[in-house]
Amino acid sequence: MSKKLRIQIFQDGQIQAEVLGVKGKKCTDYISLLEELLDAETIDSEYTSEFYEPEVVELEERSANSIQINGKEDF
């Protein structure tokens, strides 16, 4: 899933924002960006299940490196 920001601006001025497709703690990097984009301050936040999921891309990279190293060791 690509990384996205979904922002809903209500008629009473309040805002609901979601960081989508960013797993783990990296999603918190986008909180200050959202505050800057919206000229707003966060009054409540909630982590969703995706926050607790491992970062797949990073694991795949590490796994690939590990295979390469093992490959060299085999020679």
Next chain:
Amino acid sequence: MSVSLALIPLALTLRAVMGKDKFQNWAESVQVTGLETDSIQSFPTNFRDGAILTRTLKEFGVNPIQGVNGTITCTVQGTHLTFRQHGDAPFSVEMENPPSLQEIFMYLSDVDDEYKRCVQALVYEKLKQRAAEQNLAIETEEVLDDNSIVITLTIQK
């Protein structure tokens, strides 16, 4: 989804003191100060941004006058109103001898609704402008039945 946030624009205060159902709370917060023969009543508001407040009052057909210290004055339904702000705190409104407190409150509730719509429009405009500056592409944009605006941005970095 990984994190969900509730945010409030800096132009708004978190407290909600001016909804049409809140007249009693508002009236209970009254501070009456004697000023010779006149009396001035001061009430809290949700407004934090003088420029948006001025724009909103103009849209209501009144002629707001901005004072040197950020004070905004106008006359509504024969009542002289003074919006006063201390630092970053929300404006308070002072009214001199209003003939009907409830009528003025209802009027200010309408101003409050319009002020919030102005905030919504300004947040939307700024978001589009700043998203482009941050290299964030707008993927979708729609207005829902409740008149809220939903924008989805793609993070390209």
